[in-house]
Amino acid sequence: MRISVPATSANLGPGFDSLGLAISLYNQVVIRPSKFHSVSLRGEGSNNPMLKDNNMFIAIFNDFYFNLAKKKRNFRFEFTNEVPLSRGLGSSSAVIVSAIASAYAIEGVKLEKEKLLNLALAYENHPDNITPAVMGGFNVASVQDNEVKSIRKELPRFLKAVVVIPNRPISTQLARKALPFKYSKEDTIFNIAHSSLLTAAFMTENWEMLKTASKDIVHQKYRMKQMPELFDVQKTALNNGALMSTLSGSGSTLFSLCYKEDSQRIESSLKKRFPHFRVLTRNFDNSGVRIED
Numbered sequence: 001m002r003i004s005v006p007a008t009s010a011n012l013g014p015g016f017d018s019l020g021l022a023i024s025l026y027n028q029v030v031i032r033p034s035k036f037h038s039v040s041l042r043g044e045g046s047n048n049p050m051l052k053d054n055n056m057f058i059a060i061f062n063d064f065y066f067n068l069a070k071k072k073r074n075f076r077f078e079f080t081n082e083v084p085l086s087r088g089l090g091s092s093s094a095v096i097v098s099a100i101a102s103a104y105a106i107e108g109v110k111l112e113k114e115k116l117l118n119l120a121l122a123y124e125n126h127p128d129n130i131t132p133a134v135m136g137g138f139n140v141a142s143v144q145d146n147e148v149k150s151i152r153k154e155l156p157r158f159l160k161a162v163v164v165i166p167n168r169p170i171s172t173q174l175a176r177k178a179l180p181f182k183y184s185k186e187d188t189i190f191n192i193a194h195s196s197l198l199t200a201a202f203m204t205e206n207w208e209m210l211k212t213a214s215k216d217i218v219h220q221k222y223r224m225k226q227m228p229e230l231f232d233v234q235k236t237a238l239n240n241g242a243l244m245s246t247l248s249g250s251g252s253t254l255f256s257l258c259y260k261e262d263s264q265r266i267e268s269s270l271k272k273r274f275p276h277f278r279v280l281t282r283n284f285d286n287s288g289v290r291i292e293d
């Protein structure tokens, strides 16, 4: 059985803890019943011993598998990871979503995407990464009574994601602590207005509105201060034709959305100016988590 989950970019500027989209960069795991437990790792995190010995995927998978099957069983797990760790591209959501989906699939129990989302919420209590990881596309999500309420929109092929992945991580937990404890009425109104406008722009495919609508004053500046080059990355992307450029999740990646015909220029100007950072251009993913026999 093969399970793949896309990377995600959360917040999209003003939509803190609510907006997110899926990017065609995947973590994949192949799972087979086996006499002994074994793990192989390729790609992102493969040089991290923690992922072999104390792997969050395996812990979540085992819990769900035991609850469903009422017995323990050994498996071989072959991970091929494209989602970098702690770079704001939703690596933890990818792990949570794929571990839960895998346990159900291997036990042959049907799991609706809405239920998967609510189960994942117990591990990541904001829905902006888990929702696009499960559903694909652009998603608006909120949580009510421990349930995710979300609306999704597919993203067209003529739009591309250009991501600049710094060589240093930012932990989501610490990046959340860097935020102010309270916000003024003015700042709150600013973000609500921009988040609403951004949502409307995605839903009505008004791509030219994204630049104005993606402005945020509640989280990016506080987080980007930890890596001041990110302000320059954002400016470079926007000056070279990006429709929007925002801190991806809690960072450290900077996400830009652009028309396909501008993506090459944006990518090469970013590569030239930031040779020590990784710059990738990808399509958007409209499928979310996928399971194949």
Ligand SMILES: Nc1ncnc2c1ncn2[C@@H]1O[C@H](COP(=O)(O)OP(=O)(O)O)[C@@H](O)[C@H]1O
Residues within 6 Å of the ligand: 027, 044, 045, 051, 055, 056, 057, 081, 084, 085, 086, 087, 088, 089, 090, 091, 092, 093, 095, 170, 171, 172, 173, 249, 250, 251
């Ligand atoms: N492929 C993976 N396998 C196992 N655990 C992972 C994997 N990717 C991420 N994690 C876990 O998630 C943590 C990163 O989560 P977080 O700081 O929220 O970063 P991100 O912004 O990438 O979601 C890692 O420290 C690790 O514990």
Ligand SMILES: N[C@@H](CCOP(=O)(O)O)C(=O)O
Residues within 6 Å of the ligand: 010, 011, 016, 017, 018, 087, 088, 089, 090, 091, 092, 126, 128, 129, 172, 175, 176, 248, 249, 250, 251
């Ligand atoms: N809304 C969250 C999103 C965190 O995303 P991640 O990819 O950095 O885990 C936040 O901004 O804290």
